[in-house]
Amino acid sequence: MEASSTKVAIEQIAERITDAVMEHRLPPGIKLVEEKLASAFGVSRTKIRQALTLLAQEGLVTLHPNRGAFVKRPTAAEARDLFATRRLVEPEIVRNVIKRACSEDLAKLRVHLKEEAEARSLGDRRRIIRLSGQFHMLLAQVSGNSFIEKLMGELCPLTCLIIALFDEPQTPACPEDEHSQIVEAIAQRDEVRAIKLMLHHLEHIERELHLDSPTERDIHWEALYG
Amino acid sequence: MEASSTKVAIEQIAERITDAVMEHRLPPGIKLVEEKLASAFGVSRTKIRQALTLLAQEGLVTLHPNRGAFVKRPTAAEARDLFATRRLVEPEIVRNVIKRACSEDLAKLRVHLKEEAEARSLGDRRRIIRLSGQFHMLLAQVSGNSFIEKLMGELCPLTCLIIALFDEPQTPACPEDEHSQIVEAIAQRDEVRAIKLMLHHLEHIERELHLDSPTERDIHWEALYG
DNA sequence: GCTGGATATATTGCATACAATTTATCAAAT
């Protein structure tokens, strides 16, 4: 039961679960037992159930009938599709941000960069991963297209999951500070450079993953001895 | 109460509501009363509620706290964002379809074209609108990227809503049979032509709408007399 | 006739109870 008596909206529940997933506190594949979540959030299962259908629709959770909800375990193929989608969408985001961003927007982005730098200097790896994802969500927000914003709001948490699954655990934190370079290119209204940096950034993330070595999930047990 | 005793999954409920919206049987802005849906589908409100949160997450329905669920009324700005997103995504879909489509996929597309032609010859306007949307969803399916497929599954019903809102009611059915031209270009693996046709098609749809004349919804009553 | 406010009705929000189903436990058999 929660200490406070404030009502917890199902969106808040979904968001807190999403944050936990982004910070790798909920690993891919783990089961989300309704009763446990209900008592953790101090609400009834009815609300948890709604939050879970919401998260399932977002793609962060998989619902197995009569068996429950599980944090999604994306396959390598899904990971590749995800990055293909991001390579398509994020250049458009950059173009729109350069077109529309006012000085306050740039300020917001720079505040975020500071948070990232802080987390990095503190070595808070979980916070780094979450903030890295949220940087891209913030960019999408500034770009001003609600559909693309929503899409990125789903792809970024999933990217965190994919990193949890396919990245070597001891990879040195995050590559480098490519985010601040992107922001600077945007501030200078250098579209070509900003897009190039963004695409390189995405390629760096994808290349650090081991999408070729098949996970247990990818093995087709039925077909193995066909 | 449903005649059959088959269990109705929440996805089915959501899908049937989506179809009704696509066919303009549920107009934008209409209230969806839980009790009425519950008896229409022969289930309890609990399940309806889950279907509605799902549809809200998809963006087809708006949830007003304590006031209920309403079929979304997209604004002109949202309509423009939607078409901008489709202009970004659908060329990628065409590229992937040309790369991946086998002969069975092409056959499926041609079967769909036949259905469209049939509906058109019968003058079944509602079915035409729904099938026109589903053509694009089918293309997305064939393209093989699950994220883009899901995105188009949300954008197409919304497009139908936007047409219901911003199109003149007596517009002559649908422009022409641009879909079959696109399929032929795909069958010939003519990427440049297929993409060009797709973009023209989207522009035709958007240009037939009256996105400049402000709807009642767009008027800012508070700011009017500022 | 229109406005304002009280009462009644309708509707949503939520928790709970119970049936259906799955998962875990444990003993017997090979």
Add this chain to the structure above:
DNA sequence: ATTTGATAAATTGTATGCAATATATCCAGC
């Protein structure tokens, strides 16, 4: 030791009941 089957425990799926809130109705007052 491993497997099989029966039983018990845990968990999900669903309907229902009640409180909270919003909407509609009605009637007095202007």
